[in-house]
Amino acid sequence: MSQDSQWPVWEVFVQANPGIPHKHVGNVHATDAEMAIQNARDVYTRRSEGISIWVVPANAISASSPEDQGSFFEPSNDKPYRHPTFYKIPEGVKYL
Amino acid sequence: MEDQKQIEAFEAKIASGVKIEPKDWMPEAYRKQLIRMMSQHAHSEIVGMLPEGNWITRAPSLRRKAILLAKVQDEAGHGLYLYSATETLGIDRTELLEQLHTGKAKYSSIFNYPTLTWADIGAIGWLVDGAAIMNQTALARGSYGPYSRAMVRICKEESFHNRQGYEIMMHLAQGTPEQKAMAQDALNRWWWPAIMMLGPSDDQSPNSDQLMRWKVKMESNDAIRQRFIDRTVPQADFIGLSLPDKDLKFDETTGHYTHGPINWDEFFEVIKGNGPCNAKRLKARSDADKKGRWVRDAALAYAEKKKLKAA
Amino acid sequence: MNLQEAKFQYLLRLGDSNLIIGHRLSEWCGAGPILEEDIALINIALDFVGNATALLTYAAEVEGKGRTEDDLAFLRGEREFRNLLMTEQPNGDYAATIARQFLYDVYTFYLYEALKSSKDETIAALAVKSHKEITYHLRHTTEWMYRLGNGTEESHERMQTALNDLWMFTNEFFDMDEVDALLIKEGVAADLEKIRTQWETRVKEVIAEATLQIPTTNFKQKGSREGKHSEHLGFLLAEMQSVHRSFPGAQW
Ligand SMILES: [Fe+2]
Ligand SMILES: [Fe+2]
Numbered sequence A: 001m002s003q004d005s006q007w008p009v010w011e012v013f014v015q016a017n018p019g020i021p022h023k024h025v026g027n028v029h030a031t032d033a034e035m036a037i038q039n040a041r042d043v044y045t046r047r048s049e050g051i052s053i054w055v056v057p058a059n060a061i062s063a064s065s066p067e068d069q070g071s072f073f074e075p076s077n078d079k080p081y082r083h084p085t086f087y088k089i090p091e092g093v094k095y096l
Numbered sequence B: 001m002e003d004q005k006q007i008e009a010f011e012a013k014i015a016s017g018v019k020i021e022p023k024d025w026m027p028e029a030y031r032k033q034l035i036r037m038m039s040q041h042a043h044s045e046i047v048g049m050l051p052e053g054n055w056i057t058r059a060p061s062l063r064r065k066a067i068l069l070a071k072v073q074d075e076a077g078h079g080l081y082l083y084s085a086t087e088t089l090g091i092d093r094t095e096l097l098e099q100l101h102t103g104k105a106k107y108s109s110i111f112n113y114p115t116l117t118w119a120d121i122g123a124i125g126w127l128v129d130g131a132a133i134m135n136q137t138a139l140a141r142g143s144y145g146p147y148s149r150a151m152v153r154i155c156k157e158e159s160f161h162n163r164q165g166y167e168i169m170m171h172l173a174q175g176t177p178e179q180k181a182m183a184q185d186a187l188n189r190w191w192w193p194a195i196m197m198l199g200p201s202d203d204q205s206p207n208s209d210q211l212m213r214w215k216v217k218m219e220s221n222d223a224i225r226q227r228f229i230d231r232t233v234p235q236a237d238f239i240g241l242s243l244p245d246k247d248l249k250f251d252e253t254t255g256h257y258t259h260g261p262i263n264w265d266e267f268f269e270v271i272k273g274n275g276p277c278n279a280k281r282l283k284a285r286s287d288a289d290k291k292g293r294w295v296r297d298a299a300l301a302y303a304e305k306k307k308l309k310a311a
Numbered sequence C: 001m002n003l004q005e006a007k008f009q010y011l012l013r014l015g016d017s018n019l020i021i022g023h024r025l026s027e028w029c030g031a032g033p034i035l036e037e038d039i040a041l042i043n044i045a046l047d048f049v050g051n052a053t054a055l056l057t058y059a060a061e062v063e064g065k066g067r068t069e070d071d072l073a074f075l076r077g078e079r080e081f082r083n084l085l086m087t088e089q090p091n092g093d094y095a096a097t098i099a100r101q102f103l104y105d106v107y108t109f110y111l112y113e114a115l116k117s118s119k120d121e122t123i124a125a126l127a128v129k130s131h132k133e134i135t136y137h138l139r140h141t142t143e144w145m146y147r148l149g150n151g152t153e154e155s156h157e158r159m160q161t162a163l164n165d166l167w168m169f170t171n172e173f174f175d176m177d178e179v180d181a182l183l184i185k186e187g188v189a190a191d192l193e194k195i196r197t198q199w200e201t202r203v204k205e206v207i208a209e210a211t212l213q214i215p216t217t218n219f220k221q222k223g224s225r226e227g228k229h230s231e232h233l234g235f236l237l238a239e240m241q242s243v244h245r246s247f248p249g250a251q252w
């Protein structure tokens, strides 16, 4: 007989309202995608917290590592020109 | 040997209020302590389903039945959030449950007391969830990201638990003399265990300093206990029930209640496994696990077959 | 029998069935095969209790004798309950629970779909709400029929046994008497002969997909329409009503 198992982990993303992104809320254990969606519904939307659910097998997610933080994210710190507040627009100019 | 520099950076991060995330470097002692605490907490939620679950089928009105079902379901949800959060530390749920079933892991002492009457359901929601909330709102400020986020979610759900319990007690206290007696009896039996569930006195809990610095523990047990007592005593007064502590009185100078001596011998006996329901609770959990084995296997086998078919 | 009496009986049948099967499901609390399933089962039980409450509230109102939904739930005896025999059957193993739920879910799925167009507005409105819940329940139990039927040898065997044991209680789903006749004429109730055809088709499909066999038993149990139950119901009610009955007139 094989090992006892609590089933694979699926990460759960819930969209709270139309038009906003799905947000990670936690995970559930399930044997297949249909079950993962049902379990996510029962666990994470008991108080009408959502209108749409995504589930992803946890082992299918690749993440950047904390050591990458410097090389990945700091370079953009000195590119303020990517942000609209970098630009001074004279008062009175509209729709910009 | 852990690099002193790493530890310093880690502690600086915590001091500045940044959360530690699963992939971040952390001292082994931090990881171990968190696994111990978080899994204990998770186990407490699911073992905690049992004493209350005991009364679902006997709830005296349809409204109470629905509320209790929803409440106990929340506790299952809390267990799930907490196991999830614990798993981020590199241990899986199968192993965590094995630790519970073999008695290696602990859970809150409070759930080893029996629920003897319907009023116990009121007392649990009011006192046990009330005490838990005190503890959990503190833990929500803790340093480990997944634990703290789980706590935030849990705290949001807990206040309904606390209120429904108090509401049950209020109805009983204002009901027939038999109902009032039942409420008082439940309060007499649950008061001290609720006080004790917040953990041993500060002088009896070792290595608190480091845990506080690491924001694993946020407040001392005694401080949390004091706040719980200060808030709960007036609630009991309000519904005309009396607390089973003849030494309990309000100290005008400190603004706090002082209480009589706590029977720590009883607490440590229950922790050791000698509470009235330790054996029963553990058996219920491990029986459910054993009885569920073929179901879990079948679901896995079916998923495998479907995958093969699709391939 | 007049329309009011017929309606009262009909509402008891619907309400009691949901109350009793919800009670059975709630017995799983803390004992499910995995935490996620524990949560799912309590969700379903909650739907049933909520539904039963609404139906019994309306039943009490239709009766017009000043009784409440709690009076109906907690102060009637075995012979006054009108729940289907299927709903009071003990949980057994997980296969028996799933099989019972599945057979009942398919039934209520079509029944409540039909009741959405009941001429009684309250029943129609309740049916609309319930049907959404039932759609989810059925999706849940259907998946589990597939899993247990196709999963392992053991699960397959357990599920087949469960179906065989419960099959004798399915025929009663479609029994009709003067209550039904009167209410069908008035456009209030659903014609159960039509539901039977839909039920048979769906149940056969799922059982085939789950590689199980339709049981061949000729036993048919009935009696709930007249309050003749299996021996299980008495114990269930004794438990369910114990606190309520111990404190006559008390408020909770
Ligand atoms: Fe909880
Ligand atoms: Fe709680």
Ligand SMILES: [Fe+2]
Pocket (backbone or CB within 6 Å): B045, B078, B132
């Ligand atoms: Fe808790």
